[in-house]
Amino acid sequence: MLRLAFREPRTPLRSVCVAEISDATPRIFPSLYPYRIKLARMGMLILTFYEGGLPMNKHPFLFCGFTGWCLEILWTGLHSLLRGDAAMKGTTSLLMFPIYGCAALIIPAYRRIKNLPIFLRGCLYTAGFYFGEFTSGSILQAFHMCPWDYSGAPHQYRGIIRLDYLPVWFLTGLFFEKILTKSS
Numbered sequence: 001m002l003r004l005a006f007r008e009p010r011t012p013l014r015s016v017c018v019a020e021i022s023d024a025t026p027r028i029f030p031s032l033y034p035y036r037i038k039l040a041r042m043g044m045l046i047l048t049f050y051e052g053g054l055p056m057n058k059h060p061f062l063f064c065g066f067t068g069w070c071l072e073i074l075w076t077g078l079h080s081l082l083r084g085d086a087a088m089k090g091t092t093s094l095l096m097f098p099i100y101g102c103a104a105l106i107i108p109a110y111r112r113i114k115n116l117p118i119f120l121r122g123c124l125y126t127a128g129f130y131f132g133e134f135t136s137g138s139i140l141q142a143f144h145m146c147p148w149d150y151s152g153a154p155h156q157y158r159g160i161i162r163l164d165y166l167p168v169w170f171l172t173g174l175f176f177e178k179i180l181t182k183s184s
Contacts, residue, residue: 063104064100064102067103069096071100073090102132107180
């Protein structure tokens, strides 16, 4: 059984979404099937949305990790729609959380480059994302654990990075800058 409950608490929380995990989870969320047993042991999955997002002053790594997961699921879901899958199944990997969490490095970087033009800042974030993607992808590939493989795609390098994603990383960097520096 899956139950979603939204409530307005008296804390700074905007809303809380509680999802109870049960044996029906694989039919509702097929991508959760490998993790169903672990989630079922926990009894429920609780997602909390604070006013303005997670308190980024205290937890920027967690905020970036969760935001990255959401963006990747949205991105892969849209790609599945383009391939003709009307269910728009989006996927990600648990290994991606710490990789996306490293986007929190935008905070100290922004403090040093905030006076640069927005285009140049976007280019620097893109270079940082490519560096992070290539480094983490190379390490994960060495252990045969890399969750992505761009080998069959055009404009790829070693199956780890895609140069045609440059505009995506550019906009993602500026998006993270906007949401991370809003509260600092």
